[in-house]
Amino acid sequence: MNVAAKIAPTPGQLALAKQLAEGGARREPTITRIDAAAYTDPARYAAERERLFGRRPLVIAPSALLPEPGMAVPHDGYGKPLLVTRDREGVAHVFLNVCQHRGTRLVEGGEMVCASKLVCPYHAWTYGLDGKLLALPRTDAFPGLDKAALGLKRLPTREAGGLIWFAFDESADFAEPDTLGHDFDAFDLAGQHLFKRRTHDVAANWKLIMDAFLESYHVQRLHAATIGPFFKDGVASGDLIGSHQRSAVGRDVEAIECAAEDWPTLRRAITYTYQMFPATILIVSPDYMNLMTLMPRAVDRVLVEDFMLIPEPPATDKALTHWEKSWNLLDGGVFGAEDFRAAALGQEGLMSGAIDRLTLGGLEGGIKVFHDAAEAALIG
Known part of the structure; x- marks a missing residue:
């Protein structure tokens, strides 16, 4: 039996929910910029493969x-x-x-x-x-x-916490995966059933995929015909767990639901997303989860394996139809046809040399935090 409903959210998860209940994080809007070369420079990519993916713990499944x-x-x-x-x-x-x-x-x-x-x-x-x-x-x-x-x-x-981590480097430090495990235990990630998995081959730099899940600015625009209407524009909160980011986006619900301390109510009100450094994403939707592992293969190519996790195996044809609909909406529609397609189009534009810097607004601060962490890891 799935036990997620019996496990209380962590203090950090509740703190983000409280921010949403109060209208989202309050930040002074700021414009920041990222060099386009971060996505197009083969030497930069080679350094990332060696120092980020060759030395740090990675999620494999x-x-x-x-x-x-x-x-x-x-x-x-x-x-x-x-x-x-x-x-x-x-x-x-x-x-x-x-x-x-x-x-x-x-x-x-x-x-x-x-x-x-x-x-x-x-x-x-x-x-x-x-x-x-x-x-x-x-x-x-x-x-x-x-x-x-x-x-x-x-x-x-x-x-730890329902994820299998590994590293190519014998001296890799697994302290942060252990810390994240407490958050994942709170919604019983380890107790979920794998419904489906699929690997997408995306013609884009891996960081363009990460960027898409580090901001909510695009949700109402890119996903206007799919999931956009379910979310409040610009109402979000986020924080850090070591080098990893944790964010929450509110749907169109009452503030009291965002402040609830039981998982069923909280998950109906909030979508939590974990951006695990360097290249893993966990999205906690109301009744299922998507785990995406990003595996760079070239400066302009990344494999993205999407795992859909549900509370228990489908017991009826009705349940199977429900989960199939969710899978087709997210994996084939929202992710494949929208997020990954936007990343590929962005890569084409950046490779053209049309712009030398990306301009980020106040709703895209998570992207700058991520890129700063990548820069620090390459230097350190």
Whole structure:
């Protein structure tokens, strides 16, 4: 049974709700600017790949991708062959999807594999979902082989608050993912069911996707025919959790609902969005959630994997139809046809050289905060 309704919002979540109930955050309107080269410079992109994506913890999937022990999912989105597993003890791991014998890809494709063991298709070396080398044919041909030294290459992995994080850098600091987990526990992210997932290949710099979810200025304009009418224009609040941003946008409801301290009422009134640095987005809608992981592949190309999470598996045809409608509205409509399309058009414009700076208004302050954090991380 889903327990989100029994868990109280965190003080930080309630503080943002209180701001919305009072009409949104009060800030003096300010114009700021960002160099267009932040989205178009190949050298800048290479530095981001090395220092942001090569060193920091990254979200690879929601816990719901692997709901039971004995599951594995190949994952190539970050440019290296990865394998996400949940072993028989329920522990999540991220490995390089590479057999330790001759370097062959251990598991092919991109779909879920349910098995207690993973067998290399080339020479049948066999591994457990905890990465241990269990067996190999003709052990007599490998005298003195130490199987314990030939387990799969495990990357640092941490599961917290319903998300599976990993890092390519052995020294990556996972303190902030642990802190965010308290917020995600408050609406039972770990207890959600994965309804669908899809990867979009977007012809845009990854930061243009992040930008779209760091401001509410576009909602009434870009989404005028879809979700725009559900929200109040410019009524928003936000804060920081370490290097991550947390924001809230109010819908057309009574202020007292924004100030409620139970999740069902609060979620009907407010859409919370978490922009996890460097490149993950979580949107908490009234009855479902969307998690998006951004995986840059070039200065002008990013893969965006969208996971739709719902409270429980659909039990009836009516429930299935409801969730299908929500999926088609958000993933194919709002995100795919509007947000991602706008990012691709923006990339074309920036690559043309028509402008050398982007001009941001008072409703786009979250974008500047994000870019400042990226600059600091590249320098540090």
